[in-house]
Amino acid sequence: MSENAALPESFAEIADDFHALGGKDRLQLLLEFSNGLPPLPDRYAEHPELLEPVPECQSPIFLATEVDGTGREATAHLFFSAPPEAPTTRGFASILAEALDGRSVGDVLDTPDAVTGQLGLAEVVSPLRLNGMSGMLARIKRQLHEKAGL
Structure with a gap:
């Protein structure tokens, strides 16, 4: 059994x-x-003011969420903008996109906040940088909660 069995399935792998x-x-x-961070769709690339900044990150990163449906069963979509010269921040955003994009809003909201510390990166990335990933997750959850009507 995986040592990460307590993690949500999307993060465990x-x-x-x-x-x-x-x-x-x-x-x-x-x-x-x-x-592997997906590029922004034109509706955000051409209107960066629609993206929310994540000041906890040391590098400039912006994100937006969209919801298909309402309630916890709605589907969550995540979008990130991070400069190529910020590979750590882009990597965190890409991990969150891979683990959470396309999942139900309920699954995303149920993701433990501590998940960012359970990826085994604390040994190679500073706590300040990991704090940035936690900031991204907190903003994602807040946006989804609001947009799903919860």
């Missing part, structure tokens, strides 16, 4: 991938995630 690696390789995997 990602955490297992990080925990299977040593420190230097964990940083490499985070870099690979940063390269």
Whole structure:
């Protein structure tokens, strides 16, 4: 059984991938995630004012959420803007996108806030940087709560 069995399923596989690696390789995997951050759709790329900043991050990152439906069963969609020269921040955003985009609002809201500390990155990334990922998750949850009518 996975050592991350208590994590939400969407994060457990990602955490297992990080925990299977040593420190230097964990940083490499985070870099690979940063390269996989989906581009913003035109409706946000052309209107960056629609994105919310995440001041907890050391690098400039902005995010937006959309909800298909209402209530906890609605589908959550996540969008991030982070500069290429901020690979750690982009990597965090990409992890959140992979783990949470397309999930139900209820699943996202039920994601423990501590999940960002359970990915095995504390050994290779500063607590201040991990705080940025927590800030992203908090904003995602708040936006989804409001947009899903909860």
